[in-house]
Amino acid sequence: MSTLRSSAARLLGALLLASGLSASSHARATEAPVVAAASDLQLALIEVADAFRRTTGQSVRLTFGSSGNLARQIRQRAPFQVFFSANEDFVKDLAKDGLMRDPGDLYGVGRVVLFVPANSPLKADGTLADLAAALADGRLKKLAIANPEHAPYGARAREALMHAGLWDAIEDKLVLGETVSQAAQFAMSGNTQGGIIAYSLALSPRVASLGTYQLIPAGMHKPLRQAMGLTKDADAVARAFYDFAKSPEARTIFRKHGFVLPGEAS
Amino acid sequence: MDWDALWLSMSLAVLTVLALLPIGIGLGRVLAYRSFRGKEIVEALVALPLVLPPTVLGYYLLVALGHASPVGQLWHAAFGSQLVFTFEGLLVASIIFNLPFAIQPIQRSFEAIPVEVRDAAACCGMSPWSALGRVELPLAWPGVLTALVLGFAHTLGEFGVVLMVGGSIPGETRTIAVSIYDRVQAFDDVAAARMSALLLAISLVTIAATFHFSRRVGRRLG
Amino acid sequence: MRGLSLELRQEAPIPLDIALTCAPGELLALVGPSGCGKSTILRSIAGLYRPRVAKVAVDDEIWTDTSAGIRVATWMRHVGMVFQSYGLFPHMSAIGNVEAALATPDPAERRRRAAALLDQVNLGGLEQRRPDQLSGGQQQRVAVARALAREPKVLLLDEPFSAVDKLTRGRLYEELAGMRRSLAMPILLVTHDLDEALMLADRLCLVQRGRILQQGRPLDVVNRPTTPEAARVVGHRNIFPARVAGHRLDPPATLLDWRGRRIEAALQPAWSVGAEVSWLIPPSKVVLHRRDRPSRGEAENPVAGTISSFVALGDTTISAIVLDGGEPRRLTLHVARHAAERNGLAAGVRISVSLLAEAIHVMPAQRPRYRRDEVPR
Numbered sequence: 115m116s117t118l119r120s121s122a123a124r125l126l127g128a129l130l131l132a133s134g135l136s137a138s139s140h141a142r143a144t145e146a147p148v149v150a151a152a153s154d155l156q157l158a159l160i161e162v163a164d165a166f167r168r169t170t171g172q173s174v175r176l177t178f179g180s181s182g183n184l185a186r187q188i189r190q191r192a193p194f195q196v197f198f199s200a201n202e203d204f205v206k207d208l209a210k211d212g213l214m215r216d217p218g219d220l221y222g223v224g225r226v227v228l229f230v231p232a233n234s235p236l237k238a239d240g241t242l243a244d245l246a247a248a249l250a251d252g253r254l255k256k257l258a259i260a261n262p263e264h265a266p267y268g269a270r271a272r273e274a275l276m277h278a279g280l281w282d283a284i285e286d287k288l289v290l291g292e293t294v295s296q297a298a299q300f301a302m303s304g305n306t307q308g309g310i311i312a313y314s315l316a317l318s319p320r321v322a323s324l325g326t327y328q329l330i331p332a333g334m335h336k337p338l339r340q341a342m343g344l345t346k347d348a349d350a351v352a353r354a355f356y357d358f359a360k361s362p363e364a365r366t367i368f369r370k371h372g373f374v375l376p377g378e379a380s
Numbered sequence: 381m382d383w384d385a386l387w388l389s390m391s392l393a394v395l396t397v398l399a400l401l402p403i404g405i406g407l408g409r410v411l412a413y414r415s416f417r418g419k420e421i422v423e424a425l426v427a428l429p430l431v432l433p434p435t436v437l438g439y440y441l442l443v444a445l446g447h448a449s450p451v452g453q454l455w456h457a458a459f460g461s462q463l464v465f466t467f468e469g470l471l472v473a474s475i476i477f478n479l480p481f482a483i484q485p486i487q488r489s490f491e492a493i494p495v496e497v498r499d500a501a502a503c504c505g506m507s508p509w510s511a512l513g514r515v516e517l518p519l520a521w522p523g524v525l526t527a528l529v530l531g532f533a534h535t536l537g538e539f540g541v542v543l544m545v546g547g548s549i550p551g552e553t554r555t556i557a558v559s560i561y562d563r564v565q566a567f568d569d570v571a572a573a574r575m576s577a578l579l580l581a582i583s584l585v586t587i588a589a590t591f592h593f594s595r596r597v598g599r600r601l602g
Numbered sequence: 603m604r605g606l607s608l609e610l611r612q613e614a615p616i617p618l619d620i621a622l623t624c625a626p627g628e629l630l631a632l633v634g635p636s637g638c639g640k641s642t643i644l645r646s647i648a649g650l651y652r653p654r655v656a657k658v659a660v661d662d663e664i665w666t667d668t669s670a671g672i673r674v675a676t677w678m679r680h681v682g683m684v685f686q687s688y689g690l691f692p693h694m695s696a697i698g699n700v701e702a703a704l705a706t707p708d709p710a711e712r713r714r715r716a717a718a719l720l721d722q723v724n725l726g727g728l729e730q731r732r733p734d735q736l737s738g739g740q741q742q743r744v745a746v747a748r749a750l751a752r753e754p755k756v757l758l759l760d761e762p763f764s765a766v767d768k769l770t771r772g773r774l775y776e777e778l779a780g781m782r783r784s785l786a787m788p789i790l791l792v793t794h795d796l797d798e799a800l801m802l803a804d805r806l807c808l809v810q811r812g813r814i815l816q817q818g819r820p821l822d823v824v825n826r827p828t829t830p831e832a833a834r835v836v837g838h839r840n841i842f843p844a845r846v847a848g849h850r851l852d853p854p855a856t857l858l859d860w861r862g863r864r865i866e867a868a869l870q871p872a873w874s875v876g877a878e879v880s881w882l883i884p885p886s887k888v889v890l891h892r893r894d895r896p897s898r899g900e901a902e903n904p905v906a907g908t909i910s911s912f913v914a915l916g917d918t919t920i921s922a923i924v925l926d927g928g929e930p931r932r933l934t935l936h937v938a939r940h941a942a943e944r945n946g947l948a949a950g951v952r953i954s955v956s957l958l959a960e961a962i963h964v965m966p967a968q969r970p971r972y973r974r975d976e977v978p979r
Contacts, residue, residue, distance in 0.1 A: 146551075148549050148550075148552075153565060156565065156566050156567070157566075175549065175550040175551060176550070177547065177548045177549055177550065177554070178548075178562070178565065178566070179548070187465070187547055190442070190446055190447060190464060190465070191446075191447040191462050191464075191465075192462075192464070192465040192547055192549075193461075193462065193465055193466075193549065193552075293565060295565045295566070295567075296565060298567075299564065299565070299567075318567065320567040321567065494687070494689065496685040496686070496687050496688070496689030497689045497690075497691060497692070499645075499648070499650050499676075499683070499685065499689060500683070500685060500688075500689035500690070500691070500745075500748075501677075501691075501702075502648075502649075502650065502675075502676035502677045503648060503650075503676060503677075503681055503682065503683045503703075503749070503752065504677075504702050504703035504748065504751075504752060505677050505678075505680075505703060505705060505752060506677055506702070507675075507677050508677075510677075511677075514702065515691055515693075515702075518693045519692065519693060
């Protein structure tokens with residue numbers, strides 16, 4: 115009786131092991147290269163990837179995060195093959211340290227907006243003058259931005275607030291998002307009075323339907339030069355995708371989401 | 381619904397539990413039966429993942445398994461790929477952070493076996509392996525099952541360590557918990573809600589099953 | 603050599619200093635207070651406990667020899683052990699428990715032999731019951747059957763009767779005694795119950811703090827303990843100091859000087875004159891001088907005193923007497939209840955008694971230890 119039980123157990127074990135191992139090999143077998151992208155490309159890059167698949171029949175896998183985090187993971191030899199950063203400095207530094215094939219290409223210049231949800235007491239004033247007033251008269255309790263430490267959009271938001279002379283007063287009222295899309299979540303949720311988020315995210319129908327926004331003048335912060343690059347691991351499909359991202363079809367998609375190259379019309 | 385992520389999570393949970401079966405029974409039995417110098421330290425180390433914040437655990441795992449570590453370099457030399465940011469790395473991390481869930485219930489259920497019963501097994505001529513299979517496991521199996529069920533459910537829900545050690549690579553390390561986070565970031569509330577409901581249902585069933593089995597341990601040895 | 607030979611030595615954590623043997627078919631009782639190491643001795647024989655120095659040999663098989671680095675694992679020894687709580691496997695039926703100890707490869711044969719063993723302990727018909735469906739006495743019998751199934755070279759019984767009621771215990775005593783003829787191996791019985799040992803044992807071994815105080819035939823040990831310590835373990839209370847005054851040949855007696863009082867004991871010439879000794883007398887051999895029926899026996903070692911405590915227990919009464927003459931220790935005697943009533947025994951009453959000389963047993967002197975209520979004057 116015990117021998118029957120043990121052989122049944124062995125069979126079950128083998129089945130489970132096989133199914134488990136196939137899970138990992140399943141991904142390997144498809145071998146679609148991993149593209150790591152800053153969170154502000156959440157919507158734009160999915161469209162680009164779809165267009166890529168329609169045109170070439172090949173796929174890529176997308177993973178989003180804050181640029182600083184993704185750069186750190188690349189330094190830890192994460193298996194990314196293409197990197198879309200919201201700040202070109204990350205790509206340049208990685209290239210200097212020998213982790214990228216070359217210093218990369220610009221894919222757009224980003225903008226930040228002040229977004230206020232529907233019932234907010236704040237006004238969508240891009241100059242941040244109303245924000246200053248709201249600070250003074252107590253309308254503002256919490257403002258969402260991305261974490262300036264590792265998210266470029268957060269760093270720009272900080273610069274804009276400093277430029278307006280509001281940083282010291284507003285610092286303890288800030289809610290920091292891990293990524294700029296998390297900051298957008300906080301801004302949309304109604305738990306804050308608003309947030310400084312990426313223009314590309316404010317353009318998405320979902321976000322736009324929940325409030326109003328206004329562009330913050332570009333002069334109030336350093337330019338958000340956004341670059342993409344190929345890592346040392348990049349295979350043929352990754353390179354094809356990279357080239358596709360520079361194509362006119364892809365540029366149209368980028369522009370639609372607010373990513374404009376210097377000299378381009380938006 | 382991210383089926384890849386669900387399949388990934390299930391595989392991770394099943395493989396973790398399979399690996400923890402011999403580890404849990406072996407170590408749980410030793411801790412139940414023997415007392416030795418430093419036993420409290422071993423028990424504390426085993427319980428550590430229960431109290432450590434996942435980020436601390438994730439940090440140390442990255443340090444211990446990353447490309448610069450001896451373990452990571454050994455793995456790279458042997459298999460040509462990284463241990464971190466892969467499913468295999470997740471499996472190693474998962475085994476470690478599930479240790480207390482595997483060992484403690486099993487240890488308790490072995491401890492509940494009266495010493496006289498174990499001594500009697502030896503006096504009946506049963507070798508240690510024979511005693512394990514014919515006397516100890518039939519009495520301790522509710523604890524073993526609790527350990528497996530808890531480990532399974534905990535692995536399904538683990539987020540912080542998985543994200544730090546695995547990243548969020550579709551088809552490789554994007555488990556269902558990470559996928560939910562990803563969907564929220566992408567403003568896809570519908571998918572996030574659907575996957576969350578599924579995880580909630582699985583967790584509820586698991587907890588109910590655990591309570592049911594742990595009651596049976598007491599009754600059996602009463 | 604046939605039978606069991608055992609040597610154990612250890613300082614800590616459990617002190618042990620044991621050397622004993624047990625012949626095939628002999629039942630040796632290990633008696634002593636709780637915690638004195640009796641169970642540890644059994645566990646050492648089984649191999650479940652490992653003293654620092656140990657030599658265990660059965661019928662020419664060496665099971666343990668620490669000096670030679672030999673230690674046979676318990677499961678490889680043919681040892682049958684009945685534990686205090688029986689240690690039955692709760693998830694197996696009675697017959698399953700017995701089968702677990704049988705090495706027969708053929709399942710049908712195994713079942714047959716297990717059933718026969720259960721029959722032998724009078725459990726026929728209860729084979730399929732689980733331990734939690736059996737009474738204490740029935741569980742004990744299963745444990746015995748399982749121990750015998752192992753065809754043991756030595757049978758170890760660790761207080762196997764302590765968990766059952768008195769009636770069942772009596773029945774189990776009879777069954778064990780009845781089985782003795784068919785049991786050809788040495789049997790060791792651990793018990794704290796002296797009466798049980800007297801009933802069942804061929805030899806009795808007094809154990810205290812891991813040491814053997816005395817071993818021999820049960821009645822010898824009980825009536826003639828070799829030291830006051832052994833006497834106390836056995837339960838004697840009337841233990842007093844004295845000095846040997848001399849020996850007389852006609853009529854034969856040994857004369858003792860007990861705190862200025864002269865008493866006569868049975869002739870025990872081995873003691874040198876002038877030696878400091880201890881002596882004892884069982885309470886039943888202290889005879890009351892009855893007011894209603896004086897007798898000639900009153901001349902034998904008469905002593906007088908006042909009753910300090912008087913307790914009636916069923917048909918008997920137990921009196922403790924503060925003796926005249928400065929002996930701090932009380933003298934205890936038993937008097938039948940009706941005689942006690944007729945003689946008006948109660949606390950505070952003065953009585954005189956006789957100590958029967960033939961029951962006075964002399965032992966080496968020992969440093970006196972007083973109970974809390976016995977303060978030397």
